Amino acid sequence: MKIIHCPVNGPRPLQEFYFGGQFRAVPTSEQEDAMTDAEWSDYAFNRDGSPGIQKEWWYHTPSGTWFIAERDIVTDVFVRTYLFDQADQESGNDG
Amino acid sequence: MNRSERVSTRQSPLQFLAAGAVATNRVVGLADLSLLEKWGAKGPGAASWLAERGVEVPQSIYASRPLPEGGLVVRVGSDEFFLEAGQLDQSLASFGELVPASADFTPVIREDAALRITGRGSLDLFAQTCGHPLQQSPMDQIIFTRVAGVSCGILPQSSGDELQYRVWFDPSYAVYLGEALLQIASELDNAASEPSV
Incomplete structure (x- = not known):
C-alpha cells in the first residue's frame, strides 16, 4: 500500500487522497491585464510534464486538508509535503 | 418555544440498526447514536465563546x-470545534440561537450520522474496512480516515476495560456504511460461534 504523509494527519494510505493537479502560481491582476490570448490559453490548457520533481496540490479527503506535495513524477516518490503557507517547513515524505 | 417544549422530529439514517445492534456478548456491537444533538463552531472567537459557556476547550488539534x-x-481544526451532547442533554439544541450576529465565528449545523462500535472484534472490523492502524492510535484523539471508502471521524475511547470507537460520517452514506459494517460484524459473530476444528 502506498503511503502519503499528510502534513496534518500523518502517514495515510493513498486511497485517502485526491490529486488536485499541478501547483502553479495564479497570475496577479496586473499580469492578467498584460496577458495575450495566447498566454491565457497556454495558462489555462497546458501543463508542464517534464520529468523530475513537480509541485502538486493534494487533498486529504477525510479531514478536508489541502496541501502541497513535491513529487518525482518519474519514480512517483513523494519528496516532501507541506501546507501552502508552510513552504519553508518540511513535513515528511514516503521515501 | 422554550427548551423543554422542543419536540425532535429527527429520524436517524441508521435506525435500521436498532433491531440487532444492542445485543450483548457480541464480538462487535454497533450502536446508532445519530440522534444525539450535534453542533459546530468555526472561527477565531469560537474557543473563547465556548469557554464562557463552561465548555473545557481542548488545546491541541x-x-x-x-x-x-x-x-x-x-x-x-485550529479554530474549529465539533460538539455532541450526551444522551440526556439537549443544551446544544439552543447553542446556535445564543450566538450573537456580531460573533467572530460561525455556528455550523451538524447532522452527522454517528455510531458507537464496541466489542473485542472492533479492531478486526476496522482491519477489514480501514487502512489506518487504529490499534496504534491514542485514546480521545479523533482520527480522520476512511472506513469502507467513506470519510469518517473516529474517536477511540476507553470505557472501563473495553475500548470503544465513536464514528461520525456524512448521513448520506449511513445506509451503505451501516449495512456494510453490520454484515462484517455478523460474519465476525458467526466465525466466533463456529466450533473450532
Whole structure:
C-alpha cells in the first residue's frame, strides 16, 4: 500500500487522497491585464510534464486538508509535503 | 418555544440498526447514536465563546474533552470545534440561537450520522474496512480516515476495560456504511460461534 504523509494527519494510505493537479502560481491582476490570448490559453490548457520533481496540490479527503506535495513524477516518490503557507517547513515524505 | 417544549422530529439514517445492534456478548456491537444533538463552531472567537459557556476547550488539534453534562467536544481544526451532547442533554439544541450576529465565528449545523462500535472484534472490523492502524492510535484523539471508502471521524475511547470507537460520517452514506459494517460484524459473530476444528 502506498503511503502519503499528510502534513496534518500523518502517514495515510493513498486511497485517502485526491490529486488536485499541478501547483502553479495564479497570475496577479496586473499580469492578467498584460496577458495575450495566447498566454491565457497556454495558462489555462497546458501543463508542464517534464520529468523530475513537480509541485502538486493534494487533498486529504477525510479531514478536508489541502496541501502541497513535491513529487518525482518519474519514480512517483513523494519528496516532501507541506501546507501552502508552510513552504519553508518540511513535513515528511514516503521515501 | 422554550427548551423543554422542543419536540425532535429527527429520524436517524441508521435506525435500521436498532433491531440487532444492542445485543450483548457480541464480538462487535454497533450502536446508532445519530440522534444525539450535534453542533459546530468555526472561527477565531469560537474557543473563547465556548469557554464562557463552561465548555473545557481542548488545546491541541484533534483532542477531545467531555462536556459538563455528558457528551464531548472535539477540536477539529485550529479554530474549529465539533460538539455532541450526551444522551440526556439537549443544551446544544439552543447553542446556535445564543450566538450573537456580531460573533467572530460561525455556528455550523451538524447532522452527522454517528455510531458507537464496541466489542473485542472492533479492531478486526476496522482491519477489514480501514487502512489506518487504529490499534496504534491514542485514546480521545479523533482520527480522520476512511472506513469502507467513506470519510469518517473516529474517536477511540476507553470505557472501563473495553475500548470503544465513536464514528461520525456524512448521513448520506449511513445506509451503505451501516449495512456494510453490520454484515462484517455478523460474519465476525458467526466465525466466533463456529466450533473450532
